[in-house]
Amino acid sequence: MKKTAILLFILSLAILITGCDSGTSNVSSGYYKYTGPQMIEAKFVADAPISMENAPYEQNEDIDVVVQLTNKHTEEIPAGKVRVRLTGDATMPNFFVGGKEATNPKLLSIDPETGAAIPEEVDLGPIKYTNEVLGKIQKTITGKYCYSYPVTVKANLFYTAKAEEIGTNLPSGSNPPSKVQVTAITQRPVDIREGVGSMRFEVTVANTGTGIIVPTLDDCFQYRGRREKEVLTIDAMGAYNIECDEEVTLMTDTKSKTVDCTVSNIDPANLGEQPSELTIVLNNFAYEEDIAPVSIWLEGQV
Numbered sequence: 691m692k693k694t695a696i697l698l699f700i701l702s703l704a705i706l707i708t709g710c711d712s713g714t715s716n717v718s719s720g721y722y723k724y725t726g727p728q729m730i731e732a733k734f735v736a737d738a739p740i741s742m743e744n745a746p747y748e749q750n751e752d753i754d755v756v757v758q759l760t761n762k763h764t765e766e767i768p769a770g771k772v773r774v775r776l777t778g779d780a781t782m783p784n785f786f787v788g789g790k791e792a793t794n795p796k797l798l799s800i801d802p803e804t805g806a807a808i809p810e811e812v813d814l815g816p817i818k819y820t821n822e823v824l825g826k827i828q829k830t831i832t833g834k835y836c837y838s839y840p841v842t843v844k845a846n847l848f849y850t851a852k853a854e855e856i857g858t859n860l861p862s863g864s865n866p867p868s869k870v871q872v873t874a875i876t877q878r879p880v881d882i883r884e885g886v887g888s889m890r891f892e893v894t895v896a897n898t899g900t901g902i903i904v905p906t907l908d909d910c911f912q913y914r915g916r917r918e919k920e921v922l923t924i925d926a927m928g929a930y931n932i933e934c935d936e937e938v939t940l941m942t943d944t945k946s947k948t949v950d951c952t953v954s955n956i957d958p959a960n961l962g963e964q965p966s967e968l969t970i971v972l973n974n975f976a977y978e979e980d981i982a983p984v985s986i987w988l989e990g991q992v
Contacts (some may be wrong), residue, residue, distance in 0.1 A: 720863020755815035814944030836910030869899030887956030896946035901979030
């Protein structure tokens with residue numbers, strides 16, 4: 691009886707907790723079910739190259755180098771939108787030869803129900819270590835990848851003249867998986883003058899990752915000095931005409947920028963507290979970042 695009573699108490703507690711959780715239906719939910727900081731993930735494939743110390747390569751032996759690309763987005767990434775290459779010593783002919791740059795095949799979107807992704811592979815080798823090997827040495831294989839695809843953010847505006855009726859402009863799930871994101875939206879109430887309404891709002895755009903924004907895919911993998919700026923464009927669309935500062939230049943220190951937008955010709959007879967769809971597209975840029983390095987071992991012939 692005592693065990694039964696304890697089990698009934700635990701079950702009742704679980705039901706109570708579940709009921710409390712389900713009571714948060716008033717919390718805004720965003721457009722994207724699966725989000726995150728990564729639109730495209732890149733990593734060296736296991737055993738290509740082999741990184742085990744007890745399985746070293748020899749001088750002039752073929753070293754397979756393959757990178758796995760995974761699309762985390764809910765949209766298909768067309769072929770040729772991702773560039774991948776080796777960096778560092780792996781590209782230096784005094785050490786390695788054979789490395790090549792590759793571009794992606796078509797990357798399928800994630801499953802909308804499960805979030806499962808289908809990765810694809812690109813071949814950057816084989817490479818060979820041509821320098822003399824004395825004893826056993828360790829070398830690090832590094833790489834970069836760069837991709838270009840617009841970021842479509844689904845947010846809300848509230849066409850109301852009352853500040854207290856303005857709800858959540860940027861609910862969780864508004865951004866797709868991406869390191870370039872809209873991190874904040876702040877709006878003012880509708881201002882009505884001479885029978886016509888207008889409204890101002892601000893959009894904060896940020897590079898939330900460690901990679902860099904470059905103008906196009908052609909600008910990837912090039913030297914960029916400290917004075918180089920991270921620039922992209924923004925386009926906002928909603929129920930009414932919206933004008934924003936089209937070109938966005940991120941601040942060097944914060945890697946973010948707040949953009950002013952104005953909505954014009956709002957109908958004062960059509961105001962209310964219900965959210966209205968706002969679509970923001972961040973475009974005309976490419977994103978370059980590092981691939982996590984992998985170490986290999988080389989051993990000279992005895």
